[in-house]
Amino acid sequence: MRYFADWIIENLEFTRAIPSEYVYLIIMVVGGLLLLLFVVPMAGALTFVERRVAGKMQSRIGPNRVGPQGIFQFVADGVKLILKEDIIPTAADRRLFKLAPYIVFVGSFLTFAALPFSQKLIAADLNIGILYIFAVSSMVVVGIIMSGWASNNNLSLLGGMRSAAQIISYEVPQILSVLAVILLTGTLGMQGTIKAQGWAPQHWFLFHNPFAFIAFFVFFISAVAECNRIPFDIPEAESELVSGYNTEYSGFRFGLFFLAEFANVYVISAVAVTLFLGGWNTPFYLPTGIWGLLPSAVNLAGLITFLIKTFVLVFVCMWLRWTLPRLRVDQLMTVGWKYMVPIAFFNLVGTAVWMLVWGDKSIAALLGG
Amino acid sequence: MEPAAIHEELKSRFGDAVMEFREGNGDPFIVVNGSHLLEIAAYLKEAQGLHFDSLMCLSSVDYGENYAVVYHLYSMQHKRRVVLKVYVEKADPRITSVQSVWKAANWHEREAYDLMGIRFEGHPDLSRILLPEDWPGHPLRKDYVFPEEYDGIPCHRE
């Protein structure tokens, strides 16, 4: 966003009259709104896509009536959720009950600020972008516990508690495997991480060295766990806890939980793409100068690449969800602490050793001489 | 060993507690006095050569002048079955519980209590199992009158 603000101040005469701070502020607000305009329909659309994917995998069709091939199904669902009666249980802690969905949604929405959609398209290229994303996304768990507690329902409470245990456990391997990448780049900035990777797959951190390869899977699995998705959806656990923490929610508040879940799926996929899959780097070489391509066209190509890569990972999330059963709560802890954490540590040490021996050369660089 | 032979053996062991052996159309059965039921049941389960380890079914019957509890026993080892029938007075239907011998009897006895109103003495948790706790009467009795309503809910359509 700073880039656009600078560009506006430079190029548009009338803005010169206003102090630049105000311009920045306006641009920030507009940028936030733009993101919101992107996130809400995107998350909504993902619910539709998920239902169609599930349908196909289960030998059925899925929603196909609203609009061509049913693509407006999510709009209909959204309208339905907004119009539905907003029920608050009498025994609930009203204030917390009302607050919780917003915290959950805001927690996942804020992370979008640091996602690099393309070379220039990023709301805030923080120099601690990665740290920011993990810090902010952890807010979700506060909202979930809050909703579990405020519902005053045993099932919801269990769901909230499970969620807390789960997210705390999986934060560890997640950060540890990200540390391996940070070792390679030496930066916490999202754009910096992408720039450190090249355009071709062999330049991605995924194939940088064997440790980074494993780190990707550890990261992705932990991230799926953080999103409370099958096979790690024990906080919701429909067959045991009847949707857990969101059992008592209805209407718009339930919609917020729902949106947050899908926004989260998008965020984790985007972060995985940024850290391991080369971000907006188009997988073919786009020389700016020679072909006379405009910077905006490069930006657009980057955006499209980034979206495609992200949606592939989002699809993998859905694919996992419609294939696997869910773990039990103690098994979840076992997988987290006995498998994910040691492997992540091993990766971290392995990456460090790799860097000691070969510096920041990747396998491809070594093989290529 | 045929049911008749089992009857002989029981008769020789428990004397008058084991009453007549009835054969007719269908399954033959041994009529047993309720006072010695638990010993007979334990004997049938444990004794060498009998080994009736499985209680197939426990039924209650309203015969008009009295009730009966029917035990269908099966020996999985010897692949044979025997039927015990115990008549219970109508005025005060009580009988010893056999759930200490066969665990399967636990729920069956609760059901017999629920639907026929036979009290099983020594049962750890003799409460209604199928009907609501406050349901009046025992529906499988022949003199049961179907209620018009239950807690204000009409029991008939229309």
Added chain:
Amino acid sequence: MPEFRTEEMVLNMGPQHPSTHGVMRFVVHTDGEVMRVAKPDVGYLHRSIEKIAEKLKYPQFMPFTDRIDYLAAMNCNMGYAMTVEKLAGIEVPPRAEYIRVIASELNRIASHLISVGVMGLELGAVTPFLHAIRERETINDLMEELCGARLTYNYIRIGGVAQDLPAGFAEKTIEFLDHFVPAVDEYNRLLSYNKIFVKRMADVAVISAENAVDYGLVGPNLRASGVKWDLRRDEPYSVYPQFEFDIPVGTGEKGQVGDCYDRYMLRIREMVESSRIIKQCLAAVPDGPVQTKLPASLKVPEGEAYVRTESVRGELGYYVISDGSDKPYRLRIRTGSFSAMSIVELTSRGLMIADLVALIGSLDVVAPEIDR
């Protein structure tokens, strides 16, 4: 140090709960995630079928047997018909016997498909359930062709079956079976051997052979505990002795004998065995009538009989007392789910909440069969 006390939490699962098969309730006493005990509360689907039987003539009761266990209506039909035939001394034409076996084994596959599919659903995997339902749909179509209904068949009659096999039924059935056996393999790849699934099921809720017999567990649940006991072999009825089929027993292949995984895998194997029986049966169906002529008003001689058959959920016993009239004096139905449910309280001790769902799913209880 002050004494640290925790409170027991009472969790009410049901009567409306996604993992109770039908309507039933569990009062779960938990200490965090670990259950102290889960007490089943049944009876929500009690329709007093036994009382209804006393008010109806023998042939009229047949449609009600469909409703004892709606997933295995054919087997329930068959047990009742056999009981009345035994009491009244009615001979069943051989062709009818074969058709009965074909229909009830098809029904067994259909019911097991629901059972194993639901098992996946209980543990959070939705896709296997729909794949199982997809296969079951073909059986439903076959059944509809055979008797006109998809769930409550009311096909078997006292003294035979209602109608002869329709034209092309054998071919369609064999075509289905040829497609079905590979589908089971696919199903195993998708769910049965999945590591998460195995972890959730193996060593969970182990029922020892001793307890299984003592609590009167029957059918697949008993066999999974390692007791090789199948009425089709051990107390043969109908034309079962003529067929060659194996009786799968629980071996504890991923954990201990009698755990949830054994109960689940047993049903998978039984489906394959059932398809073997159906194939042999279809090849051997003799010609002839399918129904014995009965008097307009069937009077059953005085007497009593207890007949049990191997239904999908194990031993299904009908105890009929006749007083010589055209209505049963007393009819008692002993079902597999009833005894399976009674062991839940014992087995649930010390399990986790999520395991209760696996336990109920693996016992394959059907609520109307418990409550009747």
Added chain:
Amino acid sequence: MRRYFLNIWEAISTIAKGMGVTLVHFTPARKSITIQYPDRTPVPVVETLPERSRGMLTFDPDVCDACSMCAMTCPIDCISIDRERVEGAKGFVLKRFDIDMAKCMYCGLCTEACPVKPKGLEHTREFEGATDRMEDLILEFIDEKKHRELVEKALKKAEKLKAAQNEE
């Protein structure tokens, strides 16, 4: 230690196998088996049902000889028959023949009991009987007019029979 890596390997390989199955279903290799009932099926579903399918009951008063076997066989008494003797005719004439489809459990015992050929009472394949009023589900096959028609028919038949007997 071996167990540890074996666990990881098993988890990866079995999950991969399972995901293979779902992926195959995701590709066009597997078609969806569901139909889009009721409006987007190639032919109405009723027409695809087999001959024996037990749907709503239908009754043909012209075939019926008012024996009331169906009503007697019905386990839940959903068929109500009123019949009367007509002066000068043999047997009974139907006055009322109602089937309460809301009670009916589609068991098919009544159609089996029907002694006339072709059967007077039969299951159709029609299954879409939903209405918003319970009374709509009571099918009344005989109204005032039909009753008079049946009486006339019975009389005519009796006359014919009489004439035939006279000829002999």
